[in-house]
Amino acid sequence: MTGDIRTLLSRHLPGYRVRTVRRLGQGLDNLVYEVNDELLVRRNKAANPETLRQEVARLAAVRELSPLPVPEVVFSDEEWGAIAYRRLPGGPLSTNPVADPRSLARPLADFLSALHGTSPGRMHDLAPVDRYPAPRLLEDAELDYRDVEAHVPAGHRHLVERFLREDPPDEPRSLRFCHNDLGAEHLLVDAASSTITGVIDWTDAAIADPAHDFALIYRDLGPEVFELTLSHYEFDLDAAGRARVLFLARCALIEDLAYGLSTGPAHYADAALAHLTRTFG
CATH class of the missing domain: 3.90.1200.10 (Aminoglycoside phosphotransferase (APH), C-terminal lobe)
Structure with missing residues (x-):
């Protein structure tokens, strides 16, 4: 499965050097991976393109109105049901x-x-x-x-x-x-x-x-x-x-x-x- 994450990253971030990929956890709907201690990649077990598009747009809107930091989307992939964020501190x-x-x-x-x-x-x-x-x-x-x-x-x-x-x-x-x-x-x-x-x-x-x-x-x-x-x-x-x-x-x-x-x-x-x-x- 980590090989899939590497493939996904090469598709959206060509030239990005992947040093480490580790699975952080699993929920009812998602798998979450950490890449290079700086990116989080979440894959939905049942990809829904419309839901993913809505989430990307929602996070963009929330980043404008929230006084607290929220995840910044680096890329999303509707085919894989995946979304990548910059890892927040803490x-x-x-x-x-x-x-x-x-x-x-x-x-x-x-x-x-x-x-x-x-x-x-x-x-x-x-x-x-x-x-x-x-x-x-x-x-x-x-x-x-x-x-x-x-x-x-x-x-x-x-x-x-x-x-x-x-x-x-x-x-x-x-x-x-x-x-x-x-x-x-x-x-x-x-x-x-x-x-x-x-x-x-x-x-x-x-x-x-x-x-x-x-x-x-x-x-x-x-x-x-x-x-x-x-x-x-x-x-x-x-x-x-x-x-x-x-x-x-x-x-x-x-x-x-x-x-x-x-x-x-x-x-x-x-x-x-x-x-x-x-x-x-």
């Missing part, structure tokens, strides 16, 4: 914890204000509309929980089970452009300076409920960082919005727990269990 926050997460709140607020303040019409052709209803999310969460219930400490199961018995929140009245998967694994940081060096993986970006972006901040960084981020956010989040944030954070934690205990990296499950009581308490 490492994922999920595996590179910072000394003071509160220092991330202001840049996250500025970032979300820029994203959510963008006219949905401007992004209409660059991102799909995501209206997955809350009752369906709650059903999905219950199915996931039943698969992993035995891995949840017995003394904490009542917290999750109480949540699963509650009514889902009302749907949002308006949708905005969102990253839509703003977990710690997609925030690059310099751990030594507690700074954000980039926001990656825009494949799930959508016109959606802004609560989705805040929910993963709540799940991964905790209520204090969530509240501090919200204090710098340019827009209002009313009581109904807060209820959706908490609901989505809890659904996302259950999803990560199930993913980490099945096909995903184990650190997803470890983080989910570590954050369970503060997310469901």
Whole structure:
């Protein structure tokens, strides 16, 4: 497979000297390779030219509006379902914890204000509309929980089970452009300076409920960082919005727990269990 990556690079970057190619990881849909410690090449397992064109255009638009660094596309290949970016500095926050997460709140607020303040019409052709209803999310969460219930400490199961018995929140009245998967694994940081060096993986970006972006901040960084981020956010989040944030954070934690205990990296499950009581308490 690394030979395929070399062939791809020779097609788009003739004369570029490839010294090293190593596979970084694999998701449900993609394989990711690092080249010369400076390029990342992602190949989709099922190439979709229209989706790839949309992603390239979306990243170009996001680079114009985001106050935080986002990937710069070097080339894309519709036939191979591949896209190459320049590697951003830093490492994922999920595996590179910072000394003071509160220092991330202001840049996250500025970032979300820029994203959510963008006219949905401007992004209409660059991102799909995501209206997955809350009752369906709650059903999905219950199915996931039943698969992993035995891995949840017995003394904490009542917290999750109480949540699963509650009514889902009302749907949002308006949708905005969102990253839509703003977990710690997609925030690059310099751990030594507690700074954000980039926001990656825009494949799930959508016109959606802004609560989705805040929910993963709540799940991964905790209520204090969530509240501090919200204090710098340019827009209002009313009581109904807060209820959706908490609901989505809890659904996302259950999803990560199930993913980490099945096909995903184990650190997803470890983080989910570590954050369970503060997310469901």
